Amino acid sequence: MLGSAILERRLELEVSQEKLAEMASVHRNYVGKVERGEQNLTIETLVRFAVTFKCKPSELLAEAGL
Template sequence: MPRISSKVDKDEHLVKVGAAIRARRKATGVSQEALADYAGVDRSHMGKIERGERNVTLLNLVRIAEAMDCKPSDVLSEAGL
C-alpha cells in the first residue's frame, strides 16, 4: 500500500468521511468556521478534511464528533464505513 502523502491525500474513504462531516454540520446549521473552532481544528484544515483532501486523525475525528454532539462511530456509519 502506498504511503499517504502530506500534500493531498484524496482517497475514497477520506472523501466519504469528509462528506459525512459536512452533511452533519450543514444539517445542524453550524458554519465550517464555528465547527472548526469548537473542535479545536484550524478552519482551513477542516475544509480540507471535508473535501477529503486530508487524512483526518483519530483524535481530530473524536474532537469533531464531540463538537457535533455525536460519536465518531456515527460519522463513520454515515460515511458507509
C-alpha cells in the same frame, strides 16, 4: 466519504466551516480540507468532531460508509 458525512452534520448544525473549526478546536482551513476529502484525519480529530456533533466517532464513520 467521511468528508461528506462531516459536511452533512455541519449543515445540520447550521454553522460555517470557520465556526465548526472553532468548536472542534482545529485550524480554520482544516474543515474545508476534511470536507473535500483532502485530509487523512486522525482518530483524535475524529473524536473532536464527534464531540462537537454530539455523536459517536463510530457513528460518523458508519455514516461515511466505513
